[in-house]
Amino acid sequence: MKGVIEIESDNWIAQNLQNALNTWNGKLTEIWQLLTQSPETFKGGGIWDVIVNINGTLQAIGYALLVLFFLVGMVKTCGSFVEVRKPEHALKLFVRFAIAKGVITYGLELMMALYTIVQGVVSRIMATSGLGSAGETLLPDAIVTAVENVDFFNSIPLWAVTLIGGILITILSFIMIMSVYGRFFRIYLYTAIAPIPLASFAGEPSQSIGKNFLKSYAAVCLEGAIVVLACVIFTVFAASPPQVDPDANAITMVWTYVAELVFNMLVLVGTIKMSDRVVREMMGL
Template sequence: MSDNWVVQNLENALSTWNGYLSEIWSLITTTPQNFRGGTIWTVIQNINTAVQGVGLGLLVLFFVVGMVKTCGSFADVKKPEHALKLFVRFILAKAVITQGMELMLTIFTIIQGVINTIITSSGITNPNNLALPDDIVSAIEDCGFFESIPLWAVTLIGGLVVTVISLILILTVYGRFFKLYMYTAIAPIPLSTFAGEPSQNVGKTFLKSYCAVCLEGAIIVLACIIFSLFASTPPDVDSSMSAVNQVWSYIGQLIFNMLVLVGTVKMSDRIVREMMGL
């Protein structure tokens, strides 16, 4: 690492970005069961098991309400075909509640397979690290004391912006894990709506929303892959410009690419929901 303070500041900002981008890549390929050693998943399992009692109570309620709304009279319930239909619906709804955890894990595993396929097909096992070009380093080191003063301001602002963008990016990805855990914890309650025909749309919407959260990982991976391809070629900077203009041009183009990545990641939820018609 260079002894120049300006260079060090820029390299530290890029190092922060590279570290968070690598962590994001690791998070996307991590299952909820293994995240943070599995401690959080154990608690979520306990909550899901406890909430199943509430879900089974609501199961009966939605079943009765659905039966009242769909049957014209009590005589309809006596019909074998109608009674069988109600019985099968009740059994299936109960199975969805009691086996809801396995159902959601199966959905996650399928979508995780899609994510792994995208990573394998891209040939990028890890995102490319950003590095300060040697031309920029040389231009900065050749500056005198007074010429370095505006460089300090530029690098301070640029380094701060890069750090803030990095934090926004990592928090967005962590937010996806929070949503996965919350969906899994309360799953028995919305899944209980499958017991009644009039209320089953609530359960369908819940499962679609959960699938959308899982698919956010695929959008995030695609965004990181595209950014890595951009990062493999450093921004073009005119070496005939002054050091301040070179650094400003480099940081500006870099921040623009970072903002595009962050914007795509933050909109991943909306993108997937539009794809699924939610």
């Protein structure tokens, strides 16, 4: 589905409002495409290559912290050196150390496996909704006709209404797309710094750091499911646009349409902005 709609009307007021809707439609389509992308292919994969290199470099620091967390945990959990010499305690410490080292070494694969699972959830939501792409918001023909028939003096307040509405729609478009890009950047940040918090699994007292890190990363991934659900709901809204009273004057007609449309957009943008809070409430974080 196209992100930009060609304007059939030559009226500059209708064009002003439709240009704002085109910006909204373009950003909504871009979000729909971003939700189906992997961090490995985002922007050609260049960012992912840098993140992987940083992750590999920080593994050396992770291994050093692994030994530190392991020794601190051993001191706090064992009352004396005699307990360490017991086979059951020694085996438990060895298994913990081996698991922690494996988590650091294969942490990148683990995190990508979590992301793949969430992407499967997102794809299933998209397939179940029956929507191949995000819906487009169109300017009703009744409004275009009413605006084209307005005289010069009545077009002045009408221009002000469409100008305010167009600015609000454009601002909401960029806030929405920035929130989705912000999710991608957080995934990159978590992936790059992963070896350091994952090293905390080496010690029993510090393992909560690693658990919270994985929970937070899973929450960031799940934000994609909340965003796609919000887009699906808004697409249904867009399929049944705000009602327009053909008997009302042009100013009232445009004002009512813009106000209801901006309200629906605010609901979508607010849901996308609060997707992290919604996920954390669901997961009890």
